[in-house]
Amino acid sequence: MIEWLVRGLARTKWLVLIAWVAITAVSFLGLPDLQSIVRETEQKFVPSDSESVVAKEIMERIDPEQTTRSNAIIVFSREKGITSEDQQWLKNKADELKSLKDNDGIKSVQSAYEMPEMAAKFRSADGTTELIIVGFQRAENDAATQEAVESLGESLGGAPEGSSVALTGSAPISKDFQKSSEEGLKKTELLTVGLVLVILFIVFRSPVAPFIPLLTIGLSLIITRGLVALATEYGMPVSSFTESFLIAILFGAGTDYCILLIQRYREELSVDNNPVEALVRTMRTVGKTVIFSASTVFVAFFLIGFAQFGLYQSAVGVSIGVVVTLIAGLTLTPALLLILGRATFWPSKINSGGGHGESKLWSAMASLASRRPVAVLLVTVILLAPLTLLFEGKRSFDDIAEIDPGLGSVQGFRQVEQSFGSGEVFPVSIALTSSESMRSPEALAALEFASASVARLDGVKEVRSAVRPLGEQLNELTVQDQLSKTSAAIEEMKSGVDKVADGLTTASSEIAAGQGDIDKLTGGLQVMSDKTKEAKNGLHKIHGGLVSAAKGTDQIAGGLSQSADVAASMAADLQGLLQAHPELMQDKNVQMLLGKQQGLTEGLSQLKKGTAGVQSGFKQLNPSIAKVADGLGQLADGQSQAAAGAEELKGGLNELTGGLKDGAKGLTDISSGLGQVNDAQKSIADKGGSQIPGWYMPEEALSRPEFQQALAFYMSEDGLTTRLEIVLDVNPYSGDALLIVDKIRDTMRQSLANTAIVDPQVSLSGTSAQIHELKDISRNDFTRTGTFVLVGIFIVLMLLLRSVLAPIYVLLSLGFNYLVTMGIVEFIFVDLLGEPGLSWSASFFVFLIIVALGVDYSIFLMARFKEEYRPGGITYAMSRAMTTTGGVIISAAVIMGGTFAALMMSGVNTLLQIGAGIVIGLILYSTVFMGLVVPALANLVGEANWWPYRKQKAAAGQESQAKGADPVLGG
Structure with missing residues (x-):
């Protein structure tokens, strides 16, 4: 079959070349441009059902007309x-940008000039930096x-001269990242x-020979780019x-693969100088190895397509490239070799042949691994195992670190970080939904409590929400501010009570001073008897009014009013x-009594005025009011006794005097109580509003224009959806930010439980929240997809080597090498380096x-090992495989390491680390593991290497030897 294909290729070699070029x-010319597709593809790759994506969709309900999918921040600064x-x-x-709204993709413009009441959001506290935020209709890519x-x-x-202007935000950062990636790709x-x-x-x-691989791979790469770009139309993800x-x-x-083919072709060409026959032998021996080697790479990258994480899936395009390169290597490369013939070299x-010859270094390592396999393994493990402990899995999610720090978006980000804080550019956003409208005083109070709870978390700089649009509490709605106002009212109330008490005390003293001449008033008091009874009833009403003061201060005021009327009537x-008795006017005692009566009337009038200020505090002061009621009751009794007879007037006045004293003492107690209340309120206020869970939103405050604007910005019109912005005081890409995300979510849910917000649902979005999800998603997918890859490669190795044990220790060596x-x-x-x-x-x-x-090198070695194996000849087979393939492995590792070393010059930090890791890994695996560990394991396993196919392998080996095949790799 192979011979027939090669001979057919010999007849159509020029046609094959023309076909590949065409x-x-x-x-x-006809397929899509991969680079353009990558440029326009969103790189986040977060699953559509993830919390951050759901939160973003929820927040779009707040104001669909103003919802933006990306932004740019103009950072203006002057030192x-x-x-x-x-x-x-x-x-x-x-103003210029506002005029462009709905054009050029601009959807919103926010600045201190558009939103003067929120100027603090756009101007730094030190006055050196100001921001203009431009929102775009579409995603950043x-x-x-x-x-x-x-x-x-x-x-x-x-x-203006002397100022600095930079452009940062999600869209400029994405643009610069793409620019860095494209420039790195060119490098x-x-x-x-x-x-x-x-x-x-x-x-x-x-x-001449080097241009055969370059032409083969160059054409394969161009075709692959087009095919991968075309595959994106059918859902294949791509990334930078x-x-x-x-x-x-x-x-x-x-x-x-080309080196294997060309070197083997050179060796076979030296046998009979016949290009076609040399190529037949080359494809018969090396072709199988190339196919299996490419299969492992294809399987690994094909299985990446089953990853759930989009960025990992974006590597699946490599599997297409491997297939195209393999086909080119098995058709175009042989065609070029046939066209060039001996001129290739x-x-x-x-x-006299070429080949790689036998390597003395690999021969020495083979001898050591066969004679001392246990010692080789122990020494290798003892020396290398401690290095695995250095791998702690520390990961960085800082996209900014991927970009050249000299680019404008990075400089702008650093300026905002310096003037506003690390979290200002990328805050954590919270989408909060409720089954009932949150546009009510009770729900807004619950929202304030949740905002305050989150604001107290370590790592949180401020919380912006409908109730604190500038990141701070609205002072006029806090308990602290309301306590301050109440304190002033209590001070005024206390002053009025003190004046009433002083009036009663003065009246009592004056009445007591005039009791020596009371006998002269006997006749007059007889006339007053009936009126005194009325006074008694009035005083009882006063007492009842004072006793019921705890239920309503209006009754207290009414009782005092009646007392004042009675006092006026008495006057x-x-x-x-x-x-009726004008002669009494000449009596000094009567004049004194008349003055005392007027003093009493004025005192009661002052009591009436002062009581109006005491209304809100009387509920707490019933004991003192009761004392006042008792004293006034005694006064009523004294007047009744005076009305019963002039002889008892003196005693009644004595009781009246005592009552006035008790009343004065009661009011003094009231004043003292008000003073204690005021001191307690001042103490609470001094501790700060954060100590006061209460928060009150009057209905009238809801209709204020400035508050309506905050509601429109942060809450949907139906009140069922609102958002909060959490500005962190740490870098949003840092590990600390990721820890804070969980605390924010838990605190929000706990603080909203059992509040006026019905069935609250909390979802987080923003850079830190997305990174937090990426951390878990990528780790889980790594484990899942890595398992798929190992199983797939195991199956390929098992089919190639016809063994179960050999693939196991090959994969174990690869895993150890990775760690x-x-x-x-x-x-x-x-x-x-301090990252x-x-x-x-x-x-x-x-x-x-x-x-x-890396498994390719195992295939190179183990395929030859299988070919050289004869029953009982494990040591010889491995030694022969190492000495003949060692040069091939080193050459392949140098080539592969060189291509990935080029990634280190790309200027992209991730590619730098990947390139360094692959170069180090390939060097280790192609020398230490291929030269010592795998051969030592093969020698230890012995005849069990081919379990359970030992008989078939022996037969296959004998048959191959009988035919005289002597492949470099494979059989």
Whole structure:
């Protein structure tokens, strides 16, 4: 079959070349551009049912007309403070952008000039920085948004001299990230081609041979790009990593396959100098190895498609590239070899075979691994195992670190971070829903309580919501402010009570002083007897009014009013008595009594006025009021006794005096109680509003224009949805921010439980919330997808080697190599270079590529090991396999390492770490593990290497030997 295909290829070699060129041209001209698709593809890859995505959709209900999907932040700063000229420029810029609303993708413009009552949100406290926030209709990766960002950046020229203007926000950061990725990709392409070309020149020592792999892989890459771009129309995800991995893996693995073919062809060509026959033998021996090697890479990247996480899935495009490269390697490369013939290796002469020969170094390692397999394994484990402990899984989710710090979006972000705080650009957003409207005083009070609870969390700078639009409590609605106002009212009330008490005390003293001349009034008091009874009834009413003061101060006021009327009536009666007996007017005692009566009337009048200020406090002061009622009751009794007879008037006045004293004492107690209440309120107020859970929203406050504007901004019209913005005082990408996310969610749910907000549902969104989800999603998917990859590779190895045990220890060696590699990489980047952690996706892609490509070297070795095996000849077979394939493995590792080393020059931090990890991993695996560990394991396992297919393997080996096949790899 192989011979028939090769001979057919020999007849159509030019047609094959033309066909590949034509297919490449059609792909380049007719298929979509992958780079453009990547540029417009959103890179978040968070599942559509995740909390952050759901929260974002919920918040769009608040004001669908103003909802934005991305933003740009104009950051204007002046080191010594913004001037009036700067503010005028900013106002003009805001007006200019507002006029463009609904054009150029702009949907909203927010600034201190559009929202003066929220100016603190846009101006830094130190006065050096001011922001204008521009919202866009579409996502940050959309072409229209990117064009709008470009236009916006160009419009920022002409700023006042000495100022600095930068553009940051989700859209500019995304644009700069894409720009960095594209520039890094160009560097990677050039470096990859250059490195591969140099390595191939060294390997082949010919200026012609290297261009065969380059042409094969170059055409494959162009076709693959078109096919992957086309596949995106059917749901295949892509990312900025897709093209980078395509370049690295196709050039790395593809070059390895081409080297195997070309080197074997060179060796076979030296046998009979017949290009066709040499190619037949080459494809018969090496072709199988190339197919199985490509199969492991294909399986690994194909199974990535079953990942749930979009960024991981975006590597599935590599599987398409592997298939295209494999087909090209088995058709185009042989066609080029047939076209060029011996000229492939010019100026070298093909005389006595080429091959790789036998490596003395690998021969020595084979001898050591066969003689001391246990010692080799123990020493290797003892030396390398501690390196695995360096891998603690520290991960960084900082997208800003991926971008060149000299770019405008990063500089703008750092300026906002410096002037406003780390969390200002990317706050945590909370979507809160209720089954009933939250536009009520009770629900808003519950919302304030939740806002205050979150604001007290460590790591939270401020909370912005419908009840605190500027991130602070509305003072006039806090208990603290209301206590201050109540305190002033109590002070006034206390002053009135003190005046009444002083009046009663004065009246009591004056009446007592005039009791010596009371006998002269006997006749007059007889006339007053009837009126005194009325006074008694009035005083009883006063007493009843005072006793019921706890139920309503209006009754107290009524009782005092009646007392005042009675006192006035008594004064009138006394005046009538004096008119009837004018001679009494000449009596000093009568004049004194008349003055005392007027003093009493005035005192009662003052009591009436003072009582109006005491109304709100009387409920708490019933004991003191009761004392006043008792004293006034005694006064009524005294008047009744005076009315019963002039002889008892003196005693009645004595009781009246006592009653007045008791009344004065009662009012003094009232004053003291009010003073204690006031002191307690002042003490509470001094402790601050955060100590007071109460919060009151009067109905009239809801209709105020400024509060309506805050409600419109943060709450839907039906009141069923509202949002809160949590500004952190830590970097939103940091590990601390991720810990705060859980605390915010728990605090919100706890504080809203059993409140006026009915059936509250809390969902978090924003950069920190999304990163928190990515952390769990990526880790779980790593475990799940990594298992798929290992199982898939195990099946391929089992089919190739016809063994169960050999694939197991090969995969174990790959896993151990991965842990050692990641320990070294984390030590370099985290411990030595001081980064907070490795890029969150680096560990996954290093694992995938090390396993998928590292297993190729195992296939090279184990396929030859299987071919050389004879029953009882494990040591010889492994030694033979190592000495003949060691050079192939090293060459392949150098090529692969070189292509991934090019990623380290891309300028993208994640690719730098991935490139470093793969280079380190490939070096370790191609030397230590392929040279010592795997051979030692093979020698230890012995004849069980082929379990349960030992008889079949022996027969296959004998048959191969009988036919005289001597493949470099495979059989």
